[in-house]
Amino acid sequence: MHDYVTWLRHSSPYINSHRKRTFVIMLPGEGLAHANFNAIVHDLVLLHSLGVRLVLVHGSRPQIEQALQARQLPSRYHNNLRITDRDTLDCIISAVGQLRSLIEARFSVNMATSPMQGAKVRIVSGNLVTARPCGVVDGVDLLHTGEVRRIDHQAINQLLNQHHMVLLPHLGYSPTGETFNLSCEDVATHTAIALQADKLILFTAEQGLLDSDRRLIRELNLQQAHQHLQTLIAPEQKAILQAAIDASENQVSRCHIISYQRDGALLSELFTRDGCGTLVDQGGFEQVREATIDDVGGLLELIRPLEEQGLLVRRSRDLLEQEINQFSVVERDGLLIACAALYPFPEDRTGELACLAVHPDYRHAGHGDTMLERITQRARELKLDSLFVLTTRTSHWFQERGFMPCQVEDLPQRKAELYNFQRNSKVFRLLLTGN
Ligand SMILES: CC(C)(COP(=O)(O)OP(=O)(O)OC[C@H]1O[C@@H](n2cnc3c(N)ncnc32)[C@H](O)[C@@H]1OP(=O)(O)O)[C@@H](O)C(=O)NCCC(=O)NCCS
Numbered sequence: 001m002h003d004y005v006t007w008l009r010h011s012s013p014y015i016n017s018h019r020k021r022t023f024v025i026m027l028p029g030e031g032l033a034h035a036n037f038n039a040i041v042h043d044l045v046l047l048h049s050l051g052v053r054l055v056l057v058h059g060s061r062p063q064i065e066q067a068l069q070a071r072q073l074p075s076r077y078h079n080n081l082r083i084t085d086r087d088t089l090d091c092i093i094s095a096v097g098q099l100r101s102l103i104e105a106r107f108s109v110n111m112a113t114s115p116m117q118g119a120k121v122r123i124v125s126g127n128l129v130t131a132r133p134c135g136v137v138d139g140v141d142l143l144h145t146g147e148v149r150r151i152d153h154q155a156i157n158q159l160l161n162q163h164h165m166v167l168l169p170h171l172g173y174s175p176t177g178e179t180f181n182l183s184c185e186d187v188a189t190h191t192a193i194a195l196q197a198d199k200l201i202l203f204t205a206e207q208g209l210l211d212s213d214r215r216l217i218r219e220l221n222l223q224q225a226h227q228h229l230q231t232l233i234a235p236e237q238k239a240i241l242q243a244a245i246d247a248s249e250n251q252v253s254r255c256h257i258i259s260y261q262r263d264g265a266l267l268s269e270l271f272t273r274d275g276c277g278t279l280v281d282q283g284g285f286e287q288v289r290e291a292t293i294d295d296v297g298g299l300l301e302l303i304r305p306l307e308e309q310g311l312l313v314r315r316s317r318d319l320l321e322q323e324i325n326q327f328s329v330v331e332r333d334g335l336l337i338a339c340a341a342l343y344p345f346p347e348d349r350t351g352e353l354a355c356l357a358v359h360p361d362y363r364h365a366g367h368g369d370t371m372l373e374r375i376t377q378r379a380r381e382l383k384l385d386s387l388f389v390l391t392t393r394t395s396h397w398f399q400e401r402g403f404m405p406c407q408v409e410d411l412p413q414r415k416a417e418l419y420n421f422q423r424n425s426k427v428f429r430l431l432l433t434g435n
Pocket of ligand 1: 306311312355356357358359362363364365366367368369389390391392393394395396397
């Protein structure tokens with residue numbers, strides 16, 4: 001019981017940061033055929049219930065193979081692209097049709113024994129992807145194999161705004177009225193880019209991307225992702241990483257590669273600090289910036305526990321809203337993990353450094369120093385000669401960074417008058433002149 005309460009509380013910042021975001025999820029045909037598919041459906045329904053806008057793109061490779069075998073038709077490839085003749089296209093359309101029906105049925109479950117009770121998810125699809133033929137490659141005509149030409153992002157956005165989940169198979173239609181077989185990576189990537197999605201989540205057979213010793217790679221920036229791509233041999237892995245790279249290079253800031261075999265992989269990836277798969281990002285994973293009014297909620301989450309421990313002076317939401325412009329923050333993956341405020345006293349050419357805090361999970365990584373540097377820089381821009389800080393239990397941290405003890409009387413008069421003798425904070429000053 002206690003674990004559950006703790007887990008739910010720790011999830012709340014993630015719940016807030018994911019709400020109203022758009023995630024494009026790619027699930028290959030192998031994932032639809034896997035025993036874990038039911039659990040994936042439950043997790044998608046939960047995300048939907050938490051206000052995440054979801055587009056599900058699916059593949060159907062094993063189902064197509066089965067349909068071809070049943071009709072004793074050969075499976076022909078060129079450069080890992082299927083050569084789709086008329087008979088093959090018929091098999092693909094029937095496999096995709098069956099999968100659509102299977103998916104719609106699974107999302108309709110609403111029984112007292114199911115985690116989906118009361119969720120009422122509508123999953124809708126349509127002619128939302130325009131395609132063109134791949135044409136002749138190296139002298140081989142790929143026939144009805146195509147590539148994405150356009151995604152009807154306006155229609156998809158309308159559906160998402162109406163709280164529908166959108167289902168996109170790997171089929172597209174041309175203005176000439178033909179059907180084309182597309183790769184699901186192609187559809188997922190183009191959709192994520194066209195919607196300017198917040199995340200592209202790619203399900204794969206492995207836990208994520210693996211290094212040469214088969215250990216999970218937790219995080220790759222774009223440059224590392226390009227390097228890793230050169231080392232990959234398996235076409236499926238290459239296609240997945242290429243999709244993540246293409247999306248990242250086109251403003252989809254985070255692409256996650258996770259396992260469809262592992263129960264709960266999606267939730268662990270989205271609601272825990274380290275996730276359980278591979279994250280490919282643009283490199284700007286952490287960002288130091290000035291706070292805006294939208295950060296008030298995140299700041300409260302960060303500082304409340306420290307206020308309760310008496311490490312920080314209590315600030316009400318109203319006060320934070322009024323003083324938000326004094327704050328600088330470090331944002332990581334949509335969460336605020338560090339903050340500090342500068343209250344200038346220009347008439348005394350000094351300023352107060354206040355509310356310095358680093359989230360306990362992110363300590364020992366220099367974020368305190370980053371915040372101190374930022375505040376110092378802002379103070380210099382305001383032509384202040386010194387910074388002071390009032391602290392009860394962090395004296396040594398400041399002293400180790402050049403702050404010198406001083407007296408309450410050394411504070412600007414306005415501040416000295418407000419000094420809380422009961423709190424009995426120690427006062428330290430850092431001179432900014434001369435550096
Ligand atoms: C102070 C704080 C911002 C530093 O965060 P950080 O940059 O992640 O720094 P670390 O936790 O890695 O600590 C860096 C060093 O300072 C030391 N340190 C951390 N807190 C300290 C404290 N209260 N007093 C003395 N030293 C401290 C650490 O031991 C570490 O030194 P070490 O590597 O030699 O052991 C963070 O500990 C915090 O948020 N504390 C609670 C809020 C607070 O006290 N704010 C100050 C209000 S005035």
